[in-house]
Amino acid sequence: MFLLSKLLGFATDPATVFLLLILLGGLMTLSRRWLSLGRKVLGVTLLTVTFMAVVPLEYWAETWMEARFRAPNPLPEKVDGIIVLGGAINPVVSEARGQVSVGGGVTRMTTLIPLAKRYPEARLVFSGGSGSPFNPELREADYAKIFYDDLGFDTDRIVFERDSRNTRENATLSKELMQPRPGETWLLITSAGHMPRSVGCFRAVGWPVVPIPVDYYTTGLDKPWWTELRFSPQKGIFGLAPLIHEGLGLVMYRLMGWTDTLLPKP
Template sequence: MQSLQKIAVALTYPPALTLVLLLVALLLALLRWRRAGLTLAALALAWSGILSIPMASDAVRGVLERQYPSVDEEHLPAADAIVVLGGGMGYRWVNRPGVTAEDLGSSRLAAGARAWLAGRAPTVVLSGGGDNGGDEDASEARRMASAIQRLGVPSSALILESKSRNTRDNARYTAALAEQHGFHRVLLVTSSLHMPRAVLQFRNEGVDVIPVPVREGAKRNTFRQQWVPSRRALWRSGRAIKEFGAIVMARLQN
């Protein structure tokens, strides 16, 4: 089952599915079903071609990103804790001289720091494990803790959840922390693309969450930025398709 899930995730990247479909099209042609093979090949190439266009990629992602609009930190309600989900980022800004939370508009950690600095909750839970061999010091949560302290959140306000390897784990282990520490309502910080799945998983675990989505990407002002195909647009499309599939799986697991 796990192997099938890995294959399904790999196929969310448009060129991977295109290659598989082209191989099937070749097989159809060899079996003398040339018209079906040509049709399938054309569809396979169109699949990646369209999704490599930045505006098309933005449209696919927008279906998820628009579900939870961004809210300024000062307008957020009070909560018992702020939960920031790891995103596998390197936090390269951490050594930038004079960096502040206001400088990092697309950072989950910065959004969590801004909410804490605005007094929305007294505690910040950093949830992220990853492939660290069980070593908490090597977990993403530990890296997140070092980075968010640069933004003004003291270690005394932090709780680290370093066991999770996916969003379902984030929700399960955070639910345990909520019960342990008496958290009844939390501000959930993750990317706007990831937010619909995260909210679903956390509510499945009985956690009362208030979404705090963080927008990704940049404005597209020129024709090239909007319409010229790129590998980055393909990658962004693949992330959205992966989220759609993961949401379906989360609903089936509920």
């Protein structure tokens, strides 16, 4: 399933799909037999790219996804544990450069620090192994420990789960390590767009969590739709990638019985 998910992710990457369609259409126009169809493939592809470049469908869909779960306000008075999901660190680059390499999802990791100080008795777990089929020995949790050490945070407080390869395994392996008890309050920190699938996975293994969404991609502001029109092929194409990733993840996880519903809600 792990390798299948990686292959499916490559096959559904928007940039790859559009490039292949353009190449296919171009090759078809070289043949008299397929000339007409090739022109249609090229025309539809270019029109689709242009439409996506102007109309921010991916942004509107991501706004809706990110608004699915909100952090409680105020936060719970008592918290028994805090879970941080990996995804912010690139283990391959970190190993090659000799320093921790983080991406835009680093707020997943930094959000833990003030929460851990607010709840000094809470148990902490960072869950993140290797998401690469080519470098399975490089585990994100190992570099997460270095990251927190560099910030001066007491890593003795954190349990580092280093074997998970996807969100399902984040839930199952973290539960095995932490052994949460019924009635306990656990916070779950991950990206806002990833929160629905994450909450669904934890619920499916019998571990209810309180969502703490971070790493927002959208502003969430309610503005007239025409003010958000733009011309950016890069945003239109590449902005679809995380949305498709989460959408396919929700469908596949539900089919596998790894979430409690297709689109988890509060």
